[in-house]
Amino acid sequence: MWIESTIALRFLRHGRAQSLLILFGIAVGVAVIVFVVALISGLQSNLIERTLGTQSHIRIEAPREVNRIAPAPPGTVQLLLEDPRPQSLRPIDNWQQVRDVIERLPGVKAVSPVVSGPAFGRRGAAVESVALVGIDLARYLRVIPLQDNLVTGRLEVGSGNGMVGRQLAEDLGLRTGSKLRLDAGDGREAVINVAGIFELGVRELDERYVYVDLKQAQSLLALPGGVTVIDVTVEDVFAADATAARIRGLTGLQAESWMESNAQLMNALSSQSMSTNMISFFVAVSVALGIASVLAVSVAQRTREIGILRAMGTRRRQMLRVFLIQGAVLGLLGSAVGAVAGWSLVVAFNTFGPRLFEIDLQPMLFVAAMALATLAGMGAALVPAWRASRMDPVEAIRHA
């Protein structure tokens, strides 16, 4: 391989203008690919992070109540007028066992039972409708990182303490230490002490959520010992779908992954990924075509030298390698420059851009881009290299 790479490098250096031009082309292409891929994946992980900051990966609820329709005897026509049933607040049966089963599933990181239902929050003459969320705090924190969202006060539920969203606190004029009366109807009332105020960054949650102890919520909502929701966090967020399906199969409960409940987001993400892939693919194709045409010209220009080399005992496969190596070297060098340029663009974006989000720099992206460009270079060199290796030395030497 020594002589093949020596000849390849000399040929590249000797045709310097051509080599530099195509290197520049490769570098621009790779920089575009690196930057676009980094930008889109940064944007996507930011979106996913934000979405999953306020919701669990999988939400498990009791199955919905549906009408059972008695089958009609054969030979009769059945006319149906169905009145959909109201969905009352229903606990999950045997939730402790369900929790234990789910906890043992592979890929499950945390399981948090929750009881939640509607109530009114009163302070003085002000009334707001609130979502009462009873939690086991230690477990809940492993699903929703409330500690990151606390504005004032402390993380505490139980012993008459609770936490409220910031918007709700503003609407009802609450501070830490204030009393909030909760009314869940049918005379079930309680007064809690506001221990902390949080801000999740989603208006709907911040103006409605009231976190209390699991037991207190159970008694307020008349669901003693029951829970209405089990929140699950998984290791791989994109495996949530599969895990949810598994849970449905195991428990017969209704389990919805974040991907299903955010179908629109997922759709947007996959469209983005597709357009990124399309851009990358077509840029890569045009870069490869550039390499192929430069090498084709080089083979034509060096026809006579190829003939001489063959006459001097250079084998066909050596000749093939000379041009494959040229393609690989062009791809590798060009993509190295391109990766650095793309990296600079990312750094520039992080520093001078709109600063809405930070692009995470993944070293694997650069390695992958360079490996791909090198392979593409060799692929592009295949046809010219093949032509060089099949050249008849007699014809080639006679070539003027």
Next chain:
Amino acid sequence: MPELKEVLRLEGLRKSYNIGQPNEVEVLHGIDLRLDSADFAALVGPSGSGKSTLLNLIGLLDPPTAGELYLDGQPTRAMDDEARTALRGRHIGFVFQFHHLISAFTALENVLMPSMVAHGKPGAEMLDRARELLAAVGLEKFADRRPDQLSGGQQQRVAIARALVTRPSLLLADEPTGNLDTRTAAEVFKLLRQFNARFGCAVLVVTHDPRLAETCDRTIPLVDGQVVSDERAAHAP
């Protein structure tokens, strides 16, 4: 002087083109020829007589249609391209009319090329040999020059040094002086003679120039694809 031995033997060598097509044409009609290690022979003949074709066959650049070609005693007709290429690299040195150096390499590297192609990075011994050959053609000072920094005569001398670096048993020269002025041509010819005597490698020169042909030990006239006579000059050993 080295011991005399057979380098090349042709037996009924034929070459046709466009085989199986209406315009099939046989260029060489059964050539018998033998060259020994001390031979310095000129292949002469009018253009179109098949000189270049014969030279390509002898140089293993092109396979014959029929007949056999022995190089250093080895039959070659049945060989595939790979084997012929390897044999060519080891046993044959080429000097072409248009010097044909590789422009991306220096004079010294060009001289080393046949060895590098066969054995990779040259060792100290090979480097010495290449330098010595460059010195023998009077170009030791130009070792690091590129071909485009050398005159035509200098380039042809580099090409001769290159042809000899693998110590081939046969040196083929296709109109080696065709592109040079008379004085330079005579110098180049003198070099070929020197190497023939020094290394005992057979030299076969294709030439148009009757004066140059006269200085050879043997003249092999080729007319219409046949060797008409094989004359050994009076001054031949």
